[in-house]
Amino acid sequence: MNKPVVWAIAAAIAIAGPLIGITLRRLVDRLEAKTSTRTRAMYRMAFGLARDIAVPVCSLVGLMIAVSLPTGLPISPDLVRRILTAAMMLAITFAVSRLAAEVVISITRRITGVAGSVSLFSTITKTIVLVLGLLITLDSVGVKITPLLGALGIGALAIALALEGTLANLFAGVHILASKTVNPGDFVKLDTGEVGWVSDVNWRTTTIQDIPGNYIIVPNRKFAEAILTNYHRPEQDMAITVEVSAAYDSDLDFVEEVTLDVARRVMKELDCGFASADPRVRFHTFGDSGVEFRVVLRTRNYEDQYLLVSEFIKALHRRYRQERIVIPYPMRVLHIQSPTTAALASLDPDLSLTTASEVNADLARRTEP
Structure with missing residues (x-):
C-alpha cells in the first residue's frame, strides 16, 4: 500500500x-432528556461522565x-503513543474528578439536608483525584514517582509553612462543615454584626448573603472563632416580641383578650406567621404614660419577622380604635402645691387640699360666724 x-x-x-465522539455526546444528551424526572437524578452523574469523556477519548x-x-x-511511534496515552489518562482523570466531586456533594447534601453549594468538599475531592491521576499517568509513561513523592513531601512541608494562613482557613472550613453547627442555607448572625444566609463554604472563605442581597466574605478562621447565633438551629421558627402600652384606666383583661385575638388572626392570615403557635401577652411595667406589656408572636423565618410585626401593629391599631382602647401619649401629671396650701397642710395634716381655690373656699368656711 503506497504512502x-x-x-x-x-x-x-x-x-x-x-x-464519533460528538455523535456519542449528542446521543447521551438525548438519552438524558428522555429519562424520567424520577430517575434522572440517579443517572445524571453517569451521563455527565459519558459526556465528558466521549469527545477526548x-x-x-x-x-x-x-x-x-x-x-x-x-517521530518514534512509541513516543507518540505514550504521549497520547498520557493525554487520555489525564482526560479521564479530569472527568473522574468531576464525577467524584458531584458524588461527594450529593452524599453531603443527602446527609445534611443542605440545598446550597458546598464548594469546599468539591475542591478537596477534585484536588485528591487530580493528584492521584497525575501520579498514575507519570508512572504509566515510565517516570519513576518514588523520588517525586519524596520531593513532594519536602515541598509540601515548605508550602505548609509558607501558606500557614491559607491552610488555617482550609481546616477551619472543614471544621465548620464537619461540626454541623452551621450549614449553607442557615441564617446566622456574627458577634461582629454580620447577618445573613450562609451561601457557600469554600477552601478559604465563607460567603454570607445579607437581607439586601449583598455578599459578605468572611475568612473561615474568623468565622469559626466568632460568637455565632444560628437562627435555624435547633428549629427554624422563632419568637418575636412587640412592645405595647395601654392607658391606666383600661380594663387589662379586655386589652389582653383583644390583643390575643388580633395576634391570632394576623399569624393565621400571613404565610410567614406560625399559625399553630399560640401568642402570649405579658404585662411587665407601670410606665410613665400607661401600663406596658409585651406581645409574643411566632414566625417561620427570621427575615419574615418584619412583615409580621408591621401587619400586627396596623391591625392592632385599627382594633384598638374600634374598641376605644387608648394607646397613651407620653405624658406626665404634675401636682403643684401653693405656699398657702403647704402652710395649712403643716398646721392640719388631715386637710386634703390640692388647689388654691379649694384653700380659699376652706378659709371662707372657717371664718363664717
Whole structure:
C-alpha cells in the first residue's frame, strides 16, 4: 500500500475520532432528556461522565490508530503513543474528578439536608483525584514517582509553612462543615454584626448573603472563632416580641383578650406567621404614660419577622380604635402645691387640699360666724 493511501486512511481515522465522539455526546444528551424526572437524578452523574469523556477519548483513540499505521512519521511511534496515552489518562482523570466531586456533594447534601453549594468538599475531592491521576499517568509513561513523592513531601512541608494562613482557613472550613453547627442555607448572625444566609463554604472563605442581597466574605478562621447565633438551629421558627402600652384606666383583661385575638388572626392570615403557635401577652411595667406589656408572636423565618410585626401593629391599631382602647401619649401629671396650701397642710395634716381655690373656699368656711 503506497504512502498517499496510508496517509489518507490515517487522516480519515483521525478526523472520524472527534466526529464519533460528538455523535456519542449528542446521543447521551438525548438519552438524558428522555429519562424520567424520577430517575434522572440517579443517572445524571453517569451521563455527565459519558459526556465528558466521549469527545477526548474518541479523538485520542483515533489518533492512536492513525499513528499505528505505517505512515513513515519522523517521530518514534512509541513516543507518540505514550504521549497520547498520557493525554487520555489525564482526560479521564479530569472527568473522574468531576464525577467524584458531584458524588461527594450529593452524599453531603443527602446527609445534611443542605440545598446550597458546598464548594469546599468539591475542591478537596477534585484536588485528591487530580493528584492521584497525575501520579498514575507519570508512572504509566515510565517516570519513576518514588523520588517525586519524596520531593513532594519536602515541598509540601515548605508550602505548609509558607501558606500557614491559607491552610488555617482550609481546616477551619472543614471544621465548620464537619461540626454541623452551621450549614449553607442557615441564617446566622456574627458577634461582629454580620447577618445573613450562609451561601457557600469554600477552601478559604465563607460567603454570607445579607437581607439586601449583598455578599459578605468572611475568612473561615474568623468565622469559626466568632460568637455565632444560628437562627435555624435547633428549629427554624422563632419568637418575636412587640412592645405595647395601654392607658391606666383600661380594663387589662379586655386589652389582653383583644390583643390575643388580633395576634391570632394576623399569624393565621400571613404565610410567614406560625399559625399553630399560640401568642402570649405579658404585662411587665407601670410606665410613665400607661401600663406596658409585651406581645409574643411566632414566625417561620427570621427575615419574615418584619412583615409580621408591621401587619400586627396596623391591625392592632385599627382594633384598638374600634374598641376605644387608648394607646397613651407620653405624658406626665404634675401636682403643684401653693405656699398657702403647704402652710395649712403643716398646721392640719388631715386637710386634703390640692388647689388654691379649694384653700380659699376652706378659709371662707372657717371664718363664717
